[in-house]
Amino acid sequence: MARRSDHSRDEIKEMAIAAAEKIVTEQGYAGLSARKVAAEIGYTVGTLYLVFENLNDLVLQVNGITLDALYDEMQQTSEGCKDPTSCILALGRAYIQYAVNHKNRWGMIYEHLLPEGQQIPKWYSDKVARNLSLVEMALEKVPVRCPQKEIMVAARSLWGGVHGICILAMTNKLDITGIDSVQALANTLINHFMSGFMKQHT
Amino acid sequence: MARRSDHSRDEIKEMAIAAAEKIVTEQGYAGLSARKVAAEIGYTVGTLYLVFENLNDLVLQVNGITLDALYDEMQQTSEGCKDPTSCILALGRAYIQYAVNHKNRWGMIYEHLLPEGQQIPKWYSDKVARNLSLVEMALEKVPVRCPQKEIMVAARSLWGGVHGICILAMTNKLDITGIDSVQALANTLINHFMSGFMKQHT
């Protein structure tokens, strides 16, 4: 049992986040609870509420870290590719690969819902926007002038699409089997979308 | 308090499903519980377990009804439209409209997750397949021969896409506002996809 002043507020926070990451990775979002996190770090439940607003707060912190890891994977993949379509294909491949390799971590990002009416904090939407910007940057490589507004709409539209395919696949709702089929579906969506997008902008 | 033999097994089942529909509509999936359903129909919790396997079972029944209602809306909308793209646009509009009008009912379809490793029952995947078939039928109107396999891939790819946009929009994760923007994103996805799809098949 950890005793008082063994750790600073910030240390407890870090320990709790690390513990939550571990529990989610092993047992999924459904397996995560405040009591389990507390037990894992050797404090009692009450202590968590000195350091986090509530469990939502802790979950958002973990999801933020996951978004960063996903960004790194995607960023690395898209480096150095020249034409927009192959860039987007690479981003899609990296996204799905991450979802498959870190099923429970990725899953918590979309399984977690804020209570009705509660706003997503700005630091979190900023992370989402940063990930989307990779798609926007790839779309901007299309060799025609295209208003920024349209790039943003296209990026959200396309990325929502890849995300949706990934969700349906991960939750077994598409009668498809194996990662190759998911990739194939995403590639189909991306290829057709890009074909139409580039045709409109030439 | 309902007394024994007041209602048959089937009557209790129907009452429970109706009660669950009501609770979900008003309070969302998070607000649904076996105890609330039991209270609503005037029986005790234990009774529900004589009639349903567990709460998952009850949720699946309700979701099945929702899928049917969604099918009806989409089916009606797509009737009589001739060219494939306008068909798909109409289906997308109906889908998003349904999601917006019945937020909590639609939400439960994707918020509900079966326990790890549990298979979706066949009668449920059949309903999902029936809804997808509307998209497939629209794609088949493309005036070229196209293998059935490709139609199926395209339908799943496109519909996963529309679904993803809808989810991100409903959970406020796309920095967009209002139903018009959601429709606009879906239309963008559909138009570009169809443009690419038709180009490949001519």
Add this chain to the structure above:
DNA sequence: ACCTGAACACCGTTCAAGT
């Protein structure tokens, strides 16, 4: 035979009380 209701093993969150 049909249904109850109490029990079991869990939740998130709060806060008086201890050291």
Add this chain to the structure above:
DNA sequence: ACCTGAACACCGTTCAAGT
């Protein structure tokens, strides 16, 4: 000042006991 641990108001699920 820091943390505890018991309490509150909930969960899903089971099953001996009542009528």
